[in-house]
Amino acid sequence: MLTVRDLTVRYGRSVAALHGVDLDVPDDGVLAVLGGNGAGKSTLLRTISGTLRMHRGTVAGGEVRYGNRRIDQLDPAAIVGLGVVGVPEGRQVFARMTVAENLRAGAIGAPASKRAEAQRRVHDLFPVLAERASQRAGLLSGGEQQMLAIGRALMSGPRLLLLDEPSLGLAPRIVQRIGATIREIHEQGTAVVLVEQNAVMALDVSDHAVVLEVGGIALAGTAAELSASEDVQRLYLGGHAESDAAAERQVAEARRQRAGVRRLSRWGG
């Protein structure tokens, strides 16, 4: 459905934020993208949704295809028109607009005929959004704002949904709820790319996963394979590394020792 090939992305003239990234989102699949701070996860989603330019980033090499169409040079509205819609990191709801207006904004990129059905779907998934319809989005709790951000993206009836750290800053119970919703959205026929630092939730709802590290794919496989992988266990599933830096050194070390089925990341820096 979505293929990323040899993608290299730069911000200004600095070191590449992504270099030589390959990635496949299977039809109707859920792909988890794991990785620590600054690994390039958001950069990847920005590239897919066409908002990279707003951050002064450029695709320096490679390509992104949706179906058999190249989308890495399209503008965000055209990409939404194709059915690929992103939910940005930190929710970014329109805080001064009402919940209903936020959802309406989400439907602007789609034909008006689909709006009623999309709204029903969103209200079914998130009844709270129907209850709070006339409230300002800025007054919602963090979890509700995340639901609104996802609901807003669903209003245009996407076939591929890109989620950037939906669990960020939310209580475990809410994270679980978001996870369940992602599964439900997927079951309704929407493919998902789920960027997460919360690997437990992400691996639980996804079928495939990759680990991004300093701009390259460090590990790739099915969700089950990655859950079982020692590196992932240690780094993301409650291992005992003393600090992120120490943990990353350990991972690098571990990988050097076992270059096998796993693709090595190309250390660019």
Next chain:
Amino acid sequence: METFVQLIVNGLGKGAVFALLALGFVIIFKATEVVNFAHGSLVLFGGYLVVTLRESIGWAGAAIVGVVGAGLLALAVERLLLSRSKLADPFSLALLTIGVDVIVTEEIVRRLGVSLPFIGDAWDAQPVQVGGITLFRTHLVALVVATVLITLFFLAFRYSNWGIAMRAQAENKEAAALVGIRSGRVTATAWLVAGLLAGVAVLFIATQDFSGAGLSRGTHSIALAAFPAAILGGLDSTAGAVVGGITVGLVDALATHYVSFAFAKSAVFLVMLVVLVVRPSGLFGTRETIRV
């Protein structure tokens, strides 16, 4: 008492015109964060079309062409100049609008030469008696027209897809792009609407009643009162633009009467300064001071 009522009505009439200008100014700022210093030249351009065309096509037709022309000039400035320099920051784009302002204004002033034509043919210099009080017809018509236009604007801003897209983009450009809102279109329509409103405003400004002066460089400087109006209302607040416009109109009318014509202009800026000292982002604004 009668004088006072007269003053208030005059102030409101002037204020309504400033509100039209300030509103245009604010929606451009909201959509793009660009302070449009070319607003005065849009006003002049609309007026210039009216005075050159009314002989041949009649005043009403010329007025319509003037309004539409001012809108199209604004659209052209955005499409041909500002949108081409995509990566330029709002500050340099604002400087660009100063360039446009100087070129358009100087050319029109040159073409007008020594003629200073009044343009409010349909209402100018026809005072109305209401209950023994003499009122300027221009101010009354301006009040009605502005009320209608501002109401229409707020209805569209609140309920139409255009309004939703405008507000979404004003609040969060990236999130708006992510839901498929075309920022180029939003920006272009903001400029178009601002230009149309400027074209309407000039029909009241270059009159005996309003300024006692015809279309000239003076019209441009009167239009500049839209800046303090927008700033004191809050540069990013549409409601603030209306309140700011009315405030400027009233201050102007009262200061002219009770102090002097010369003092009125500084009074407007004094009020603006006082408001900014108390509320740095203007009465209804959310952004501290201006970014220019």
